[in-house]
Amino acid sequence: MSARVTSQASPSLGGPGRLAVLLRSERLRSWSARIGLILILIALFLGGWEFLKWVTDSPRTTLPHFHEVFDYLFDIDSQGNTQWLAIGRQLEVTFIEAVTGLAVATVAGFAAGTLMALSRWTGRGIMPFVIGAQTVPIVAIAPALVIWLGTGWETKALIAGFLAFFPIAVATARGIGDISQDSLDLMASYGASPTRVFFKLRVPGALPYIFTGLEVAAAFSVIGAIVAELPVGSQEGIGVKILTSQQYFSLEPESLFASIGGACLLGGAMVSMVRIVQLIVLRGHRGETIS
Amino acid sequence: MTTDADPAAAAPGAGPADRRDWGRYAGLIVPPALVFVAAVALWEAAVEVFEIQRFLLPRPSEIVSLFFEDFSRLINQGRNTLGVAGRGLVLGGAIGIGLAALSFRTRWMAEGLGIYAAVLKAVPVISLAPLTVVWFGIEAGSKIATVSIATAPILFTFTLVGLRRADPNAQELMRSYAAGRLRTFWSLHVPYALPFFFSGLKISVTIAMIVAIISEYFGGSFENLGGYIRNEANNVHTVEVWTAIVMACALGIGLYMIVAIIDRFVLRWHSSKRGG
Amino acid sequence: MTTTDSASETPPTATQTAIAFEQVRKEFGKGRDATLAVDDVDLAIGEREFVSLIGPSGCGKSTLLRLAADLIEPSGGSVLVKGKSPRQARLDRDYGFIFQAPTLFDWRTVWKNVALPLEIMRIPGMTKQKKQDEIERLLGMVGLDGFEKHRPYQLSGGMQQRVSLARALVFRPSILLMDEPFGALDEITRDRMNLELLRIWSETHTTILFVTHSIPEAVLLSGRVVVMTARPGRVQSVIPIDLPYPRTTEVEESTRYYELVTEVREALGEAMAGDA
Numbered sequence: 001m002s003a004r005v006t007s008q009a010s011p012s013l014g015g016p017g018r019l020a021v022l023l024r025s026e027r028l029r030s031w032s033a034r035i036g037l038i039l040i041l042i043a044l045f046l047g048g049w050e051f052l053k054w055v056t057d058s059p060r061t062t063l064p065h066f067h068e069v070f071d072y073l074f075d076i077d078s079q080g081n082t083q084w085l086a087i088g089r090q091l092e093v094t095f096i097e098a099v100t101g102l103a104v105a106t107v108a109g110f111a112a113g114t115l116m117a118l119s120r121w122t123g124r125g126i127m128p129f130v131i132g133a134q135t136v137p138i139v140a141i142a143p144a145l146v147i148w149l150g151t152g153w154e155t156k157a158l159i160a161g162f163l164a165f166f167p168i169a170v171a172t173a174r175g176i177g178d179i180s181q182d183s184l185d186l187m188a189s190y191g192a193s194p195t196r197v198f199f200k201l202r203v204p205g206a207l208p209y210i211f212t213g214l215e216v217a218a219a220f221s222v223i224g225a226i227v228a229e230l231p232v233g234s235q236e237g238i239g240v241k242i243l244t245s246q247q248y249f250s251l252e253p254e255s256l257f258a259s260i261g262g263a264c265l266l267g268g269a270m271v272s273m274v275r276i277v278q279l280i281v282l283r284g285h286r287g288e289t290i291s
Numbered sequence: 292m293t294t295d296a297d298p299a300a301a302a303p304g305a306g307p308a309d310r311r312d313w314g315r316y317a318g319l320i321v322p323p324a325l326v327f328v329a330a331v332a333l334w335e336a337a338v339e340v341f342e343i344q345r346f347l348l349p350r351p352s353e354i355v356s357l358f359f360e361d362f363s364r365l366i367n368q369g370r371n372t373l374g375v376a377g378r379g380l381v382l383g384g385a386i387g388i389g390l391a392a393l394s395f396r397t398r399w400m401a402e403g404l405g406i407y408a409a410v411l412k413a414v415p416v417i418s419l420a421p422l423t424v425v426w427f428g429i430e431a432g433s434k435i436a437t438v439s440i441a442t443a444p445i446l447f448t449f450t451l452v453g454l455r456r457a458d459p460n461a462q463e464l465m466r467s468y469a470a471g472r473l474r475t476f477w478s479l480h481v482p483y484a485l486p487f488f489f490s491g492l493k494i495s496v497t498i499a500m501i502v503a504i505i506s507e508y509f510g511g512s513f514e515n516l517g518g519y520i521r522n523e524a525n526n527v528h529t530v531e532v533w534t535a536i537v538m539a540c541a542l543g544i545g546l547y548m549i550v551a552i553i554d555r556f557v558l559r560w561h562s563s564k565r566g567g
Numbered sequence: 568m569t570t571t572d573s574a575s576e577t578p579p580t581a582t583q584t585a586i587a588f589e590q591v592r593k594e595f596g597k598g599r600d601a602t603l604a605v606d607d608v609d610l611a612i613g614e615r616e617f618v619s620l621i622g623p624s625g626c627g628k629s630t631l632l633r634l635a636a637d638l639i640e641p642s643g644g645s646v647l648v649k650g651k652s653p654r655q656a657r658l659d660r661d662y663g664f665i666f667q668a669p670t671l672f673d674w675r676t677v678w679k680n681v682a683l684p685l686e687i688m689r690i691p692g693m694t695k696q697k698k699q700d701e702i703e704r705l706l707g708m709v710g711l712d713g714f715e716k717h718r719p720y721q722l723s724g725g726m727q728q729r730v731s732l733a734r735a736l737v738f739r740p741s742i743l744l745m746d747e748p749f750g751a752l753d754e755i756t757r758d759r760m761n762l763e764l765l766r767i768w769s770e771t772h773t774t775i776l777f778v779t780h781s782i783p784e785a786v787l788l789s790g791r792v793v794v795m796t797a798r799p800g801r802v803q804s805v806i807p808i809d810l811p812y813p814r815t816t817e818v819e820e821s822t823r824y825y826e827l828v829t830e831v832r833e834a835l836g837e838a839m840a841g842d843a
Contacts, residue, residue, distance in 0.1 A: 037399070041406055062425060125322035135497050135543025137504040139517065140536045143524040148347050216412075223415045227505060231524070239418070246421040256421060263418040264410075271413035460670040463638050467664040469657050470687045478683070482674045 061253050069261070072254035083255070087262045090241040095266060097153050097225040097237065101160025102218060102270070109165045109217070110210070113172025117202075123173065134166050138224060143231040156228035156237065163224035164217035171213025175206025211278040218270040226263060238263045349530045358534040365538045371515040373542055375431055376503040379438020380495060386439065387446035388488070395454040395480070405451065408444035416441040420506045434506040441502045442495040449491025453484030489554040496550055500543040585742055585774040586612040586635050590644035593630050604630045606799035608644070612776055614741075617768060619777045619785035619792045621831065623839050627800025628778045632744050635776065636664050648742065660688055662742035663735030667750045669727035671719035677730050678702060678715040684738045705733040708767060725756035732767070742774045750780070758816070761787055765814060782835065786827045787814060794834040803838040806831055 046066055053063045060068065073084040116123035116130075142159055149155040179202055187197045229239030238259060245256035331351050337343065338350045345353075358365065387408075394400040419440060423433040457480045465475040507517020516535050523531040593605040605627035612618045620628035633639045634646050637653035648656035656662060663684075671680050681702050685693060693701075706712055709729040719727055728748060735743060749757045761784060768775055779785050785792045792806045808827055810818055818824055 125326040128323040264414040267413045
């Protein structure tokens with residue numbers, strides 16, 4: 001979430017130059033404050049972890065020490081690789097599935113959203129299903145798709161894309177449709193063609209919405225990829241790694257923690273990627289989104 | 292557009308007439324119904340024409356007939372899944388809304404919790420399912436925990452944004468009345484937060500349902516939709532899997548619609564302002 | 568800096584001071600980023616007086632109003648409201664504050680909006696019946712009979728501001744602090760509201776401190792007009808308006824009115840010149 005609350009408005013004081021100085025210094029302060037806050041939050045998380053372990057007196061097989069999980073990353077597995085490399089390889093597979101899915105979903109979602117916004121009947125006809133389709137339990141469809149299309153990464157990318165499609169389509173439809181009549185009238189007064197109106201007005205206006213949708217979609221694409229890896233027959237991916245770690249949990253609990261940590265990092269990385277693109281693309285926009 | 296002299300401009304009956312209302316409802320129902328019928332017909336025809344094998348994609352007619360045959364079992368399993376989703380949602384909501392209410396006045400607290408919430412939303416929550424199994428057991432407890440981990444950050448974020456959205460002038464107004472914190476919270480911040488809370492809830496109910504099913508898929512009893520799907524999918528009983536999908540969708544959409552109707556009812560003042 | 572009239576001179580109708588600013592200074596921000604919004608303001612507003620604050624944007628007229636309302640605190644000097652600290656005056660519910668935006672609660676009907684301060688304040692001796700009568704009387708006074716059950720969004724801007732006025736009067740504060748209350752209304756509505764405000768003022772015996780950026784409005788309404796300079800906000804001059812009350816639209820056609828408007832305009836011109 002972006003909680004950029006403007007500081008209590010001191011009613012229009014100081015010239016523009018002074019305002020710029022003020023903004024710059026405030027931004028700098030807020031950045032350093034942010035990094036400090038994040039460090040504190042990480043410390044709190046680790047502290048909470050160890051505290052919980054101490055308070056509940058959990059054995060290693062319920063909650064290992066954080067450093068035990070960390071050490072595990074540098075153990076050597078049966079193939080002679082370090083564990084972090086092994087987990088990294090699985091993450092790479094899932095990452096490719098998720099990114100491909102997200103890319104396909106972005107194109108398809110944008111097209112579908114545009115269609116829904118611009119054609120009233122299509123919109124009304126399809127929108128309930130776009131919302132309804134989000135209730136489809138993806139775990140149930142995944143096995144059938146795996147049987148159908150094979151266990152290759154493309155199948156998983158497709159499932160990841162399926163999940164990522166809906167947030168993008170809904171956000172695009174809302175953004176493309178939510179243009180003020182005044183702006184449309186202004187474009188009409190210039191005699192702008194529909195294509196012009198679309199690219200000069202609707203698309204830029206819709207971008208903040210679309211990025212909000214993309215952020216959700218990025219997280220969903222990772223979920224989709226992992227879920228797609230669960231059905232029997234899959235050999236690769238962090239989802240498979242989590243499943244096998246679960247089976248050997250009592251022997252090697254650190255493996256499950258490390259794999260789940262890896263999956264979480266992947267989700268974070270995907271969302272951060274979208275955020276960075278958003279920061280670059282929406283430089284000039286006002287920074288208010290609800291995510 | 293009204294000058295003050297003309298109260299008729301603001302007279303009652305600002306809402307649309309009843310007859311037009313019916314037209315609007317028809318406009319909302321007919322197109323999706325047409326799309327639905329067309330899609331099902333196309334599906335049925337495709338299975339017939341391309342001779343798609345049953346275990347890949349069964350006919351809708353076959354799914355429907357089995358659905359009604361197995362209805363009592365499915366509704367039973369659905370009820371168990373719904374119970375898990377509902378409990379997880381209530382727990383997640385209590386945590387998310389509670390934290391939002393505690394932190395919305397304190398900027399650093401709201402910001403810190405906001406970062407945790409953002410991380411949790413980015414994290415593939417279902418990957419945590421095996422861990423919750425370790426901590427809360429293979430049965431409902433772990434599934435409820437996973438659902439609440441998935442829904443708490445969503446409800447937290449939406450509620451927080453809403454609580455902080457309260458008009459600054461109105462906050463000053465309450466201050467000028469020397470209204471207490473609790474009073475201001477209930478009379479001003481809560482009404483502002485409600486529309487946001489409901490938007491968050493609409494998202495959360497469908498997510499709660501899906502996460503419940505996925506975490507059931509990870510193990511435990513078969514007497515719920517996720518367990519049933521796992522079992523039947525392993526035996527390549529595709530038609531059975533599809534009946535469970537239909538039940539899951541029906542319950543998910545039903546939940547969503549209940550929330551949407553409550554939203555409409557509670558926030559008449561809000562939606563009528565939006566809808567114009 | 569010219570002074571047409573000393574601020575400390577006793578106002579024409581006053582018996583006692585309602586609001587007193589002494590050597591008031593207000594800074595926003597800290598250190599190098601600090602901006603001086605108001606400096607060296609001495610001003611006394613008598614009981615039952617109608618005083619307008621006028622000046623270029625950024626002259627701190629709203630700041631003065633907020634200082635009196637204890638919505639912000641002075642950086643230096645003192646503010647007294649009815650001989651008490653603004654905080655005490657706020658806790659004693661001595662003033663009603665009216666914003667430029669009507670700041671009505673969309674989820675409440677007109678009636679319930681007006682009732683809000685009474686719900687919060689729980690004034691002793693205010694029975695249900697008395698409350699009922701009072702709200703009815705006030706809605707009549709602001710010309711809104713028959714609109715009790717309407718929601719704010721069903722009313723025009725002018726009517727919304729009338730509700731806001733009724734809400735400010737309902738707990739019978741002896742002071743009204745009005746921050747450009749009619750600034751967002753169209754000219755025609757504004758004229759009507761001005762005359763009604765004059766009538767209400769004479770009926771309710773309140774003291775009014777009124778911020779505006781309309782010269783004709785200030786002259787039509789006030790007993791004295793306080794002209795302020797910008798950056799920092801200082802009192803440039805205080806112009807007594809010697810037009811007899813009760814005033815009607817005919818006042819606006821008198822020669823004296825034009826002379827006073829010109830006088831205020833010239834003072835304002837000087838205030839702006841000092842700024843440049």
